[in-house]
Amino acid sequence: MTITTDSTTHTNCDYAEAMRRAASHALATDSRVFFFAEGINDPGAYLGTVNGLAEAFGTDRCFDVPNCEDALTGMGVGAAISGLRPVFVSLRVDFLMLAMNQIVNHAARWPSMTGYRSAVPLTIRALIGKSWGQAAQHAGALHSLFANVPGLEVVLPSGAAEGAGLFLAALESLRTTLIIEERGIFGVEEPVPDELTPLPLGQARHVREGGDITLVGVSSMVGFAKTVAGRLAERGISADILDLRTIRPLDSDAVCRSVQRTRRLAVFDIGWPCFGVAAEISRHVLEAGLRLDAPLISVNRRDEHTPSSCFLERDHYPTVDETVVRIEALVK
Amino acid sequence: MDITAEIGLDCLRQMVVIRAVEEAICEEYPHRNIRGAVHLSIGEEASAVGVLSTCRADDKMVSTHRDHAHYLAKGGSLAGMVDELYGLPTGCSGGHGGSMHLCAPDAGFMGASAVLPGSMPVAVGLGFAAKRLSKDAIAIAFSGDGAADEGVFYEALNLAAILAVPVLFVCENNELSTNTWLRDRQAQPDIAAKAAAFGVGSRRVAGHDVFAVRHAAAEMIAAMRIDRQPALLEVKVARLCAHVGPVSKVPAIDAEAMLDASHRGDIGDDPILHCLEQLIRKHPESEAACLDILTDVPVTVRAEFRRGHEAFEAHNLVHQLVAPPPPKSYAV
Ligand SMILES: Cc1ncc(C[n+]2csc(CCOP(=O)(O)OP(=O)(O)O)c2C)c(N)n1
Ligand SMILES: [Mg+2]
Numbered sequence: 221m222t223i224t225t226d227s228t229t230h231t232n233c234d235y236a237e238a239m240r241r242a243a244s245h246a247l248a249t250d251s252r253v254f255f256f257a258e259g260i261n262d263p264g265a266y267l268g269t270v271n272g273l274a275e276a277f278g279t280d281r282c283f284d285v286p287n288c289e290d291a292l293t294g295m296g297v298g299a300a301i302s303g304l305r306p307v308f309v310s311l312r313v314d315f316l317m318l319a320m321n322q323i324v325n326h327a328a329r330w331p332s333m334t335g336y337r338s339a340v341p342l343t344i345r346a347l348i349g350k351s352w353g354q355a356a357q358h359a360g361a362l363h364s365l366f367a368n369v370p371g372l373e374v375v376l377p378s379g380a381a382e383g384a385g386l387f388l389a390a391l392e393s394l395r396t397t398l399i400i401e402e403r404g405i406f407g408v409e410e411p412v413p414d415e416l417t418p419l420p421l422g423q424a425r426h427v428r429e430g431g432d433i434t435l436v437g438v439s440s441m442v443g444f445a446k447t448v449a450g451r452l453a454e455r456g457i458s459a460d461i462l463d464l465r466t467i468r469p470l471d472s473d474a475v476c477r478s479v480q481r482t483r484r485l486a487v488f489d490i491g492w493p494c495f496g497v498a499a500e501i502s503r504h505v506l507e508a509g510l511r512l513d514a515p516l517i518s519v520n521r522r523d524e525h526t527p528s529s530c531f532l533e534r535d536h537y538p539t540v541d542e543t544v545v546r547i548e549a550l551v552k
Numbered sequence: 553m554d555i556t557a558e559i560g561l562d563c564l565r566q567m568v569v570i571r572a573v574e575e576a577i578c579e580e581y582p583h584r585n586i587r588g589a590v591h592l593s594i595g596e597e598a599s600a601v602g603v604l605s606t607c608r609a610d611d612k613m614v615s616t617h618r619d620h621a622h623y624l625a626k627g628g629s630l631a632g633m634v635d636e637l638y639g640l641p642t643g644c645s646g647g648h649g650g651s652m653h654l655c656a657p658d659a660g661f662m663g664a665s666a667v668l669p670g671s672m673p674v675a676v677g678l679g680f681a682a683k684r685l686s687k688d689a690i691a692i693a694f695s696g697d698g699a700a701d702e703g704v705f706y707e708a709l710n711l712a713a714i715l716a717v718p719v720l721f722v723c724e725n726n727e728l729s730t731n732t733w734l735r736d737r738q739a740q741p742d743i744a745a746k747a748a749a750f751g752v753g754s755r756r757v758a759g760h761d762v763f764a765v766r767h768a769a770a771e772m773i774a775a776m777r778i779d780r781q782p783a784l785l786e787v788k789v790a791r792l793c794a795h796v797g798p799v800s801k802v803p804a805i806d807a808e809a810m811l812d813a814s815h816r817g818d819i820g821d822d823p824i825l826h827c828l829e830q831l832i833r834k835h836p837e838s839e840a841a842c843l844d845i846l847t848d849v850p851v852t853v854r855a856e857f858r859r860g861h862e863a864f865e866a867h868n869l870v871h872q873l874v875a876p877p878p879p880k881s882y883a884v
Contacts, residue, residue: 280684286714291673291707295715298677298691301662302612304684306677321704325667326674333653334663335646 230381230411235401236268238380238412239345242387243270243307245416247277250305253391255282256292257309266309267347267406289315293322293344297330297396300342305391313346313400314360327396328371339394343387348402348490350440350537355528361491361521363400363438367468367500373397373421374468376490378442379405381412385419386465392418402490404440422469430458432551433484436475436501438464441488441519444540448488451544457551467497472504479510486517486547493520514550519543555763557835563605563762564827565845567597570621571805571824572853573630574793577637580857581798584875585864586637588650593621594800595792598823599724600625602757602765603692603785606773608660612678613692614671615664617652618724622664622694628656630853634860640867669699672708672721679717679782688777690718698729700746701737709750712782720772721747721784724759726791747784759789760823763830790821807846811839 233241246253259265261274261284273282285292289310296306310316316323327340349358367374373395377383383401390397427442428435428449437445442463449459460478464471479485485505487498498518505512519538527533555563574592581590593600600621604613615622623633628644633654636643645655652666662678665671675693682689699705700723712719723743727734734741747754757768765787772783792801802822803809810825814832819825832839 283715286707286710288707288711290704291676291711294670294673294704294708295677295680295711298614298662298674298679299681300677301674302678302681302685304681321667321670322673326665326670330663333645333649334655334657335643335648337645337655337657338663 228413228415230413232409233380233412234409235380235383235406238384239269239387240271240273241412242384242416243273244276246388246391247273247281250391252303252305253307254280254304255307255309256285258285258287258311260284260309266311270309289319290322293319294326296342296344297322297326297340300340300396301330301338305341305343307343307345307391310344310346312358312360313348313362314357316344316346316362323366323372323396324369328369331371340396341394342396343390343399344396345387345399345401348400350403351533353528353530353533354526356525359526361402363467364491364496366398371395372468373466375399375421375466376438376464377401377405378437378439378463378465379408380410382419382425382463382465384412384416386421388416389418389421393421397421400439402439404443408443419465421466422471423465424471424474425463425465426474427463428459428461430460431482432457433459433486433547434475434478434482435459435461435486435488436464437461437488438467438497439490441490445488447540448543448547451540452547455548457548464497467500470500470504472501472508475501476505476508476510479505479512483511483513484551485512486519488519491520492523493518494523496520517546517550555834557831557838560763560827560831560835561838561841561845563601563766564824564831564842565849566601566605566625567762567824567827568805568845568849569630569853570597570600570624572850573624573633574620575800575804575850576853576857578798578800580861582878583861584878585861587639587876589796590651590798591618591796592793592798592800593618594802595821595823596724596726596759596789597621598762598765598827599722599759599787599789602762603720603722603769606766606770607692608689610660610686610689611692612660612662612682612689613694614662614674614678615694616668616671616696616699617664617666618696619652619654619664623654623656623661626656626661627659628654628661630856632656634856635863638860638864640860640863642863668702669695669705669708671695672699673704673711675719675721676708676712676715676717679712679719680715683717683780690720690773690776692720692722694722694724696729697723697725697727697734697743698737699723700743701729706746706750709747709752709782709784713751716781718776718780719782720769720776721752721782723784723786724789725786726789728791728795730795744784744786752782752784754784754786756786756788759787760821760826762823762827792821805846805850807843810846811843
């Protein structure tokens with residue numbers, strides 16, 4: 221667990237700008253790094269995270285490719301085992317389903333199959349198009365599918381500064397790392413260090429100090445948890461908040477330490493309830509022999525595919541109001 | 553084709569090593585110490601040796617489930633392979649890979665994928681890195697005709713062509729996928745023509761003739777070192793063994809009998825007999841050297857397997873695994 225105590229200067233920016241800065245930094249300082257994606261050089265593509273990279277670093281460091289996710293991921297694997305640091309950006313995590321063969325059977329397994337004589341330092345960024353009528357195939361939160369697989373790292377940044385630091389960490393890692401970026405983290409401006417440094421993978425961030433309940437969040441659900449915690453505070457309930465940052469590796473120690481103090485737990489996932497982050501956290505808590513004073517709360521999108529209609533969509537995602545009510549009932 | 557006696561003997565030696573290794577596997581398999589699927593290359597040795605005897609150690613390659621011949625022809629160590637087959641920690645893949653996932657990164661044999669045709673896009677990445685990091689190194693991907701049933705075969709060809717990366721795709725066409733004929737799987741079964749349809753230059757060569765394969769590969773590789781474009785070489789081979797399991801369909805190496813058969817021109821589809829016949833016809837003075845190769849190589853290889861067998865037994869003194877019962881059949 222880390223609490224930021226750095227004395228570096230910061231500038232306010234949103235997620236896209238932070239990621240663009242991190243990408244520029246990586247391209248400028250490491251000649252092994254290159255980016256590729258379908259339509260990467262469209263102005264405004266990838267929600268502004270790659271703007272201007274081709275102009276600044278050339279189209280052999282940042283280039284457009286055909287629509288062939290499986291082959292593109294395989295190309296990333298081949299370049300990575302040759303010592304380069306490829307970054308594949310996918311407009312939606314849903315599109316990576318076409319690349320599962322390369323992600324699971326190749327990127328994750330190549331080190332093992334070669335007796336750990338080779339590493340696959342590939343980075344894949346993939347977006348989740350939450351809201352705005354994206355419907356079933358463009359709003360999936362499929363991180364748990366990847367997190368099940370040994371050999372992969374799964375990063376779920378919660379905001380701009382986190383995104384930039386975790387992206388640089390992914391580039392340094394010798395494993396294949398998926399960075400899954402939910403749209404909800406994009407609009408928010410926050411102070412981002414002017415001098416970017418990698419953040420540790422597998423270390424949760426302690427977001428808020430509290431003694432009554434532990435709220436464990438990922439991605440945009442960290443912000444959601446903060447809002448919930450604010451409302452709970454008005455009712456005299458103090459919440460401890462952890463931002464997991466990565467679900468594989470998962471900082472179970474930080475979770476267990478907090479739960480040991482609060483003896484209550486709510487998990488805020490961006491995905492479905494089944495086989496999700498809450499299930500994995502529960503495994504760690506139970507294996508540590510910890511007892512809760514109240515039932516676990518798992519906050520999720522509904523166990524259904526995302527509908528398009530704004531009316532139906534409202535019911536698909538959890539709301540702060542209902543979550544506050546659920547937690548209040550539990551803590552009283 | 554003009555071939556010096558020196559090159560001819562070298563090709564012969566490499567093919568005989570591969571054949572002797574696979575015969576040793578067939579002899580050793582019933583002892584139940586080599587555990588796992590083995591896909592032999594008997595009958596297809598000229599493809600591996602023809603192509604790989606013309607490339608350099610810094611040309612990186614990937615292979616398939618049928619990887620023994622490729623590994624040996626690329627310069628992988630025999631001891632490392634034998635130990636890998638026996639599941640020993642001293643194996644080339646530390647015992648994690650087994651027969652289907654040999655590796656010899658130092659020799660440019662980066663690994664093998666047994667999920668069709670997973671190695672092809674990985675080779676695009678190797679080719680991308682070769683182009684970026686070297687002025688004339690290339691990448692090589694072996695596949696079978698069964699790989700061309702799959703969509704990624706075509707994604708990889710297109711991606712290599714559009715990115716202009718130097719990958720030699722070698723498609724070993726034995727007209728079989730397991731035991732299903734090519735004509736029953738592909739509506740248009742001309743594999744070289746398929747590559748051409750993607751703008752990838754292609755050639756077809758008879759796979760029983762190691763010198764013809766070598767000549768075709770050498771010309772294509774020489775061009776690729778300059779033009780940095782992909783190409784596909786379709787090698788028409790005859791699988792003279794079962795799809796999987798220790799079953800050869802040709803008589804074991806017998807120096808006298810093989811020389812005799814080549815003198816009579818009774819050489820069938822066997823690439824080793826074809827090589828012998830050509831060598832003796834063009835370089836009669838090399839007959840004694842041929843005899844030495846055919847006599848000595850199997851002895852050396854058998855000694856290596858005996859060492860492996862003993863190492864397995866010694867290792868098993870600690871682990872005390874019980875031998876599995878003999879199989880009813882080796883069919884898939
Ligand atoms: C994606 C996938 N589907 C099916 C298989 C099962 N399989 C293993 S080897 C094989 C035959 C492949 O034929 P080919 O590519 O021509 O290679 P060959 O065995 O003839 O050398 C099949 C179907 C597999 N390994 N991967
Ligand atoms: Mg075949």
